[in-house]
Structure formats: C-alpha cells, structure tokens
Amino acid sequence: xxxxxxxxxxxxxxxxxxxxxxxxxxxxxxxxxxxxxxxxxxxxxxxxxxxxxxxxxxxxxxxxxxxxxxxxxxxxxxxxxxxxxxxxxxxxxxxxxxxxxxxxxxxxxxxxxxxxxxxxxxxxxxxxxxxxxxxxxxxxxxxxxxxxxxxxxxxxxxxxxxxxxxxxxxxxxxxxxxxxxxxxxxxxxxxxxxxxxxxxxxxxxxxxxxxxxxxxxxxxxxxxxxxxxxxxxxxxxxxxxxxxxxxxxxxxxxxxxxxxxxxxxxxxxxxxxxxxxxxxxxxxxxxxxxxxxxxxxxxxxxxxxxxxxxxxxxxxxxxxxxxxxxxxxxxxxxxxxxxxxxxxxxx
Amino acid sequence: xxxxxxxxxxxxxxxxxxxxxxxxxxxxxxxxxxxxxxxxxxxxxxxxxxxxxxxxxxxxxxxxxxxxxxxxxxxxxxxxxxxxxxxxxxxxxxxxxxxxxxxxxxxxxxxxxxxxxxxxxxxxxxxxxxxxxxxxxxxxxxxxxxxxxxxxxxxxxxxxxxxxxxxxxxxxxxxxxxxxxxxxxxxxxxxxxxxxxxxxxxxxxxxxxxxxxxxxxxxxxxxxxxxxxxxxxxxxxxxxxxxxxxxxxxxxxxxxxxxxxxxxxxxxxxxxxxxxxxxxxxxxxxxxxxxxxxxxxxxxxxxxxxxxxxxxxxxxxxxxxxxxxxxxxxxxxxxxxxxxxxxxxxx
Ligand SMILES: CC(C)[C@H](C(=O)O)[C@@H](O)C(=O)O
Ligand SMILES: CC(C)[C@H](C(=O)O)[C@@H](O)C(=O)O
Numbered sequence: 001x002x003x004x005x006x007x008x009x010x011x012x013x014x015x016x017x018x019x020x021x022x023x024x025x026x027x028x029x030x031x032x033x034x035x036x037x038x039x040x041x042x043x044x045x046x047x048x049x050x051x052x053x054x055x056x057x058x059x060x061x062x063x064x065x066x067x068x069x070x071x072x073x074x075x076x077x078x079x080x081x082x083x084x085x086x087x088x089x090x091x092x093x094x095x096x097x098x099x100x101x102x103x104x105x106x107x108x109x110x111x112x113x114x115x116x117x118x119x120x121x122x123x124x125x126x127x128x129x130x131x132x133x134x135x136x137x138x139x140x141x142x143x144x145x146x147x148x149x150x151x152x153x154x155x156x157x158x159x160x161x162x163x164x165x166x167x168x169x170x171x172x173x174x175x176x177x178x179x180x181x182x183x184x185x186x187x188x189x190x191x192x193x194x195x196x197x198x199x200x201x202x203x204x205x206x207x208x209x210x211x212x213x214x215x216x217x218x219x220x221x222x223x224x225x226x227x228x229x230x231x232x233x234x235x236x237x238x239x240x241x242x243x244x245x246x247x248x249x250x251x252x253x254x255x256x257x258x259x260x261x262x263x264x265x266x267x268x269x270x271x272x273x274x275x276x277x278x279x280x281x282x283x284x285x286x287x288x289x290x291x292x293x294x295x296x297x298x299x300x301x302x303x304x305x306x307x308x309x310x311x312x313x314x315x316x317x318x319x320x321x322x323x324x325x326x327x328x329x330x331x332x333x334x335x336x337x338x339x340x341x342x343x344x345x346x347x
Numbered sequence: 348x349x350x351x352x353x354x355x356x357x358x359x360x361x362x363x364x365x366x367x368x369x370x371x372x373x374x375x376x377x378x379x380x381x382x383x384x385x386x387x388x389x390x391x392x393x394x395x396x397x398x399x400x401x402x403x404x405x406x407x408x409x410x411x412x413x414x415x416x417x418x419x420x421x422x423x424x425x426x427x428x429x430x431x432x433x434x435x436x437x438x439x440x441x442x443x444x445x446x447x448x449x450x451x452x453x454x455x456x457x458x459x460x461x462x463x464x465x466x467x468x469x470x471x472x473x474x475x476x477x478x479x480x481x482x483x484x485x486x487x488x489x490x491x492x493x494x495x496x497x498x499x500x501x502x503x504x505x506x507x508x509x510x511x512x513x514x515x516x517x518x519x520x521x522x523x524x525x526x527x528x529x530x531x532x533x534x535x536x537x538x539x540x541x542x543x544x545x546x547x548x549x550x551x552x553x554x555x556x557x558x559x560x561x562x563x564x565x566x567x568x569x570x571x572x573x574x575x576x577x578x579x580x581x582x583x584x585x586x587x588x589x590x591x592x593x594x595x596x597x598x599x600x601x602x603x604x605x606x607x608x609x610x611x612x613x614x615x616x617x618x619x620x621x622x623x624x625x626x627x628x629x630x631x632x633x634x635x636x637x638x639x640x641x642x643x644x645x646x647x648x649x650x651x652x653x654x655x656x657x658x659x660x661x662x663x664x665x666x667x668x669x670x671x672x673x674x675x676x677x678x679x680x681x682x683x684x685x686x687x688x689x690x691x692x693x694x
C-alpha cells in the first residue's frame with residue numbers, strides 16, 4: 001500500500017470530462033490524510049487529434065509511464081472517423097502498457113433496475129484478455145474500394161498470452177466464495193484458437209482442484225446472461241468475446257451507468273488504467289446528466305489495484321447505499337451524485 | 348411454386364430425431380393434396396461418425412444436391428470432440444451449398460414468456476452472412492502444445508460476399524412495413540473488415556432511399572437487444588456477430604425452443620437448409636420433452652423459400668395460436684405439440 005498516488009488523469013471526450021471530475025472528488029474524499037495524491041491531466045482525445053493530428057505519441061507514453069495509475073473518462077467523438085481514436089489511443093495504450101487483464105465486475109445492487117424480469121441475483125466478474133485476439137490490428141485489405149476487395153482480420157492467440165490471463169482468472173475465482181470459473185469461447189468453430197484456450201484452461205485447472213470449472217460457447221453465454229446470470233462467478237474469455245459479453249453483462253446488471261473496468265498489468269511493469277465501460281455519449285455531454293457512478297466504481301478498482309483495499313470497499317459501500325436510496329428521489333445531476341458519494345465516503 | 352417437394356431430411360443427433368418427426372408431421376398436414384412430398388432421410392451426425400469416421404463425403408453432397416431443400420434437426424454429441432461435426436458437417440454443408448443468407452427471425456408472440464421485464468414488442472429479422480468471416484477455417488497453429496504455441500483465426504471478408512448479403516437484407520427491409528435496416532459490426536476495432544462492410548452498406552443504401560439505415564457496434568447491439576429490442580427491424584451482420592446476437596435474440600423473444608433459421612442460397616443453385624437454432628440437447632434427448640416449435644417454424648421458412656407462402660403463413664398462425672393457448676395448460680410432449688400444430692394447419 002503506497003503512501004502517495006501519482007495519478008494520470010485523462011478526461012477525454014464528451015461526458016468523460018464530467019464523470020472524471022466526480023471520480024476525483026470521491027477519490028480525494030476517501031483517501032486518508034497521510035496519503036499524498038498528485039494528479040496530472042492529459043488532453044488526449046478528439047480535441048487534441050483535431051488540433052495536432054496526434055492520438056498518442058511516444059513522448060506521451062513516456063510521460064504516462066511515470067504515473068502509478070491512469071484514470072480515464074471516455075474517448076471518442078463523431079467528428080473523428082470510427083477507429084482512429086479507438087485504435088490510435090485506447091487500444092494503443094492497452095497494448096503499449098500490456099494491459100492483459102481487462103477486469104469487468106458485474107453486480108446487480110439492491111434497488112437498481114434491470115431489464116430482466118424478477119430481479120435475479122447477479123454477481124460475477126469477467127476477466128477479458130486485453131492484448132490479443134482480433135484486437136491486435138493484424139489483417140489488411142487488398143483491392144480496396146473495388147468489387148474484388150478482400151479484407152482480413154487476424155485473431156492472434158499465444159500460449160503465453162492465454163496462460164497468464166487464465167492463471168489470473170483462476171486466482172480470482174479461488175479467492176471468491178463460490179470458487180467457480182467459466183471459460184467462454186467458440187471452440188467448436190474457431191478450433192485453432194479454441195483448442196489453445198481450452199487446453200491451457202484444462203491444464204491450469206488441474207492446479208486449482210478447489211475451483212469448479214465450466215465451458216460455454218459465447219453464443220450460449222449470451223442466453224445464460226439473460227436467463228440465468230446467477231450461474232456465473234468468474235468468466236475468462238478472449239478480447240472480442242469479452243468486449244461483447246461485458247456490454248450485455250453491464251446492461252443486465254444495472255446498465256452501463258454503473259459498469260466499471262480496469263485495464264490491468266498485474267506485474268505493475270506499467271501503470272494500469274481504469275475507466276467506465278460506457279463511451280463518451282456526445283448526445284448528453286455538457287448537460288450534467290451523465291451518471292458518474294461507473295467512474296467512481298472504477299476509482300475503487302484503481303484503489304484496490306494499488307493496495308488500498310479499505311478505501312476501495314468504502315467507495316463500493318457508498319455506491320451501494322446511494323443506489324439503494326435512489327428509488328423515488330428526483331434525478332440528480334452528475335455533480336450532485338458525486339457530492340453525495342464524496343460525503344458518504346468521508347462521513 | 349413447385350407442385351412437388353423432394354426433401355432431404357437430416358434428423359441428426361439428440362432431440363433432432365424427435366423434433367424433425369414433428370416438423371414432417373406438420374409439413375404433411377399443411378400441404379395441399381396436389382403437392383407431392385417426397386422425403387429421403389440421411390443418417391449424418393454422431394452415429395455415422397463413430398461407425399465410419401465420416402461426417403460428410405463428396406458422395407453425400409452429390410446426393411443432397413439433388414433435393415429441393417434440406418430439413419435438419421440438430422447435429423452434435425458430447426461423445427464427439429468439439430468442432431468435428433460442427434466444422435466437418437454443419438459448416439461444410441453451409442459452405443459447399445453457398446448458404447450465404449443465414450436468416451433468423453425473432454418475434455415475441457403473444458403469451459410467450461421472455462426473460463425481459465414488461466413484455467416488450469419484438470419483431471425483427473437477422474440476416475447473418477453465412478460463408479465468410481471467422482467461419483472460413485482459415486488460420487492455424489504453430490508449436491502446438493508447447494509454451495510457444497501461436498494459434499490464429501482469420502476473418503475473411505470479400506466485397507462479393509458482403510455485397511450480396513447486404514443487398515438481400517436491404518430487399519428484405521424494403522418489403523417490411525417499417526423499412527429499417529441496421530448494420531451490426533465492430534468497425535472501430537476491426538477496421539479492415541469494418542470499412543469494407545460499412546462502405547458497401549452505405550453504397551447499397553443509396554439505392555434504397557426508402558429504407559432507414561442505422562449502424563451499431565456489436566457490443567452495444569447486445570445492450571439494445573435487452574433494453575430496447577423494439578428498435579430493430581432488419582439487422583445485417585457478419586457470420587460470427589450473427590451467431591452471437593441471434594442466440595441472444597432467441598433468448599429474449601421466447602427462447603431457443605421457438606427460434607427458426609434458414610441457411611439460404613437465394614440463387615437456388617444449391618438446396619437451402621432449414622434448422623432450429625437450438626442444438627441437440629443430449630440431456631433431454633429421447634424423453635419427449637423437446638419443443639418441436641422451432642423446427643416447425645423452420646418448415647414454414649422452408650415453404651416460403653419454395654414459394655408456398657400461404658402454407659408458410661398457415662404454419663405461423665398455427666404456432667401463434669398454439670403458443671397463446673399454452674398458458675395454464677399442463678406441459679405437453681414433443682409429439683403432442685406436433686399433433687396439435689398438425690391439427691391446426693389441417694383444420
Ligand atoms: C471503444 C472500444 C475500442 C472498446 C473495446 O472494444 O474494447 C470498448 O468497446 C470497450 O469495451 O472498452
Ligand atoms: C453449431 C455451430 C457451428 C453453429 C454456428 O456457430 O453457426 C450454431 O451455433 C448456429 O448458430 O447455427
């Protein structure tokens with residue numbers, strides 16, 4: 001547990017600005033007096049791209065690398081062509097800092113609305129691989145724009161990359177009361193990658209006899225996420241499947257307004273990055289309508305990553321209490337929710 | 348509209364046998380006297396594989412090719428390694444017969460239970476590309492079984508393949524009252540394939556000014572499928588995304604017990620194949636517990652493909668009426684449901 005936190009702050013685009021301000025408010029409120037918090041803000045995102053054409057330079061990476069962790073709001077704007085900021089900033093950072101554990105907890109808290117009938121119990125964590133799969137940017141296009149165009153995307157999976165994330169997921173499953181780990185893949189169709197994932201999963205499983213294991217195809221997993229989400233405890237899956245099922249998981253467990261994520265480098269060789277699962281929501285930006293809860297919960301993940309478990313738990317308890325009290329109350333602004341959470345963690 | 352139907356029947360594994368029997372029962376009951384139905388059963392699936400090591404030979408393909416259409420129950424058994432029958436039979440057939448339009452309607456019928464709160468209106472069709480994407484079997488493995496293993500999967504997308512399925516989807520959207528088509532992809536990350544899909548979609552859209560168009564990333568699409576499924580009319584998407592979202596679509600619109608699909612070759616160069624979205628469900632096989640409705644609805648898709656629209660509509664009406672009447676009634680066996688549907692279409 002560090003006595004100082006040197007944090008890189010990337011508000012980004014759209015509602016990113018607003019929600020990050022509340023995340024920092026709650027972070028300052030929860031930290032004990034003797035933990036020194038230093039923050040430095042970076043202007044990545046659409047404005048910087050339009051002004052300079054840059055998304056993330058080598059100098060930027062050098063600067064970011066000197067921080068203990070990164071808090072990100074959201075990146076993306078309709079004025080920038082699809083893919084430019086995603087590949088040029090978000091994914092570039094995840095790859096450069098080897099964020100191979102993309103951690104996405106899903107917990108349906110009391111009092112929170114879900115689109116599912118009957119308020120099922122939902123409490124699971126998805127460990128999404130963050131540096132391989134179809135996200136590597138391998139692939140290409142020939143005869144672009146002609147009737148003979150061919151475009152490929154290559155999913156790259158290595159024993160090294162799969163094993164380290166599978167091990168991380170087993171350790172997380174073992175630390176939870178239910179001790180259950182589900183591998184989600186599509187090994188009946190993607191047989192090359194599927195065999196690699198399945199074989200490594202089975203090999204590591206032998207070292208964790210107390211963890212119950214399970215395998216589900218990704219298509220079937222989406223069915224269970226709406227018909228029986230309680231069956232999941234920890235899920236480990238590849239980058240693309242993880243992207244898809246964590247949005248669905250967020251939707252059924254209270255919406256992306258409360259879905260937090262960590263892009264984690266467990267070895268701490270590089271700083272980890274914490275961000276809400278939601279995007280920049282340009283349609284509601286600047287209006288104080290965004291719910292900062294997902295960002296605040298991402299701050300809790302950040303604190304736990306840095307060893308401040310008690311503070312992380314205080315934030316999570318404050319969020320639970322705030323959500324439980326929402327029913328019937330008039331809608332609050334972004335900063336009102338931030339104020340309420342800051343008051344709870346301080347009090 | 349043909350005055351004779353020469354049908355290949357592939358019951359397959361598990362509950363496949365039971366549900367196909369009911370599909371044929373309803374087909375016989377609905378056809379007018381003067382339409383001659385000939386059926387020939389094929390024994391593909393796990394038994395044949397264990398007995399001979401074969402999944403689908405060239406001679407099999409020659410024989411199947413002589414039929415007007417194929418009705419399939421389900422293929423797959425835990426006794427066969429994952430991927431063998433999927434790649435060696437199901438996908439081999441889809442590719443050999445160029446089933447590039449994989450049609451999967453989702454309609455929440457009155458009286459049918461959904462895991463979603465508030466019984467939303469759901470009535471959309473997914474046009475899933477069936478012969479490209481990561482399903483082509485391109486890819487491979489090096490250093491298998493070692494700590495240096497690398498496994499790749501290549502998604503192959505061609506202008507030819509994308510344009511024909513996008514055109515099919517636009518035509519279907521134009522023929523529906525709402526005239527709305529949504530492209531689902533992940534063009535912010537899979538930029539090579541994403542640009543190809545998006546450019547062709549936009550190009551063809553210009554020829555259909557009366558069709559409203561929309562683009563949604565696949566991860567966000569899973570959110571809308573549970574929070575606002577009514578927004579969808581026709582969806583066009585790639586093979587893998589289509590696989591994933593149609594299972595979710597089936598789950599929210601009544602479950603895979605009622606989800607039908609067609610693997611269609613619109614040019615009719617080869618016979619099209621119709622099958623329930625569900626699998627062989629070995630856990631309930633042979634017990635008369637399987638719901639044959641998805642197979643019966645697949646028979647309706649088959650009839651419509653062969654030009655028997657009135658008979659297809661009769662089957663769909665019978666299914667709607669049967670489902671609406673289920674509430675409160677004791678559970679019926681597979682053949683009791685088949686009998687009830689056959690009586691309705693005949694009566
Ligand atoms: C914006 C995009 C690159 C990103 C992803 O696909 O990983 C997002 O969807 C997420 O889940 O964090
Ligand atoms: C069994 C499998 C090969 C198949 C697919 O992935 O297409 C199935 O999930 C489906 O959707 O028809």
